[in-house]
Amino acid sequence: MSLEQLTPGERGEIVEVRHCGGCGGGCHRHEHHENSDGHHTHSVSTRAEKMGLHVGKMVEVLKNDDNLLLLLVDEARIAIDRKIAKSIRVIGVAV
Numbered sequence: 001m002s003l004e005q006l007t008p009g010e011r012g013e014i015v016e017v018r019h020c021g022g023c024g025g026g027c028h029r030h031e032h033h034e035n036s037d038g039h040h041t042h043s044v045s046t047r048a049e050k051m052g053l054h055v056g057k058m059v060e061v062l063k064n065d066d067n068l069l070l071l072l073v074d075e076a077r078i079a080i081d082r083k084i085a086k087s088i089r090v091i092g093v094a095v
Helices: 082-086
Strands: 011-017 028-034 040-046 058-064 068-073 076-081 088-093
Touching: 068 082, 076 082, 082 088
Parallel strands: none
Antiparallel strands: 011 058, 011 088, 028 040, 058 068, 068 076
């Protein structure tokens, strides 16, 4: 299920973070790195991942209203919009 489907008080484990689609690429960034061999590597990270929403992280929904979700992740509160929440797949976890 997507993160946006969780209700306040529910927890979930992130299993996938995808490009949100329709943002014109604004939710992700292409990065170029040079490894120890001097070769260039390429990676793509989403805005959600930059905010600490990675596969394997546990999240708790504090608020889920019309436009925004307020999440608790590692003792930090993070607000995301519904479009980003739709791009994050979770497995619900019993509290």
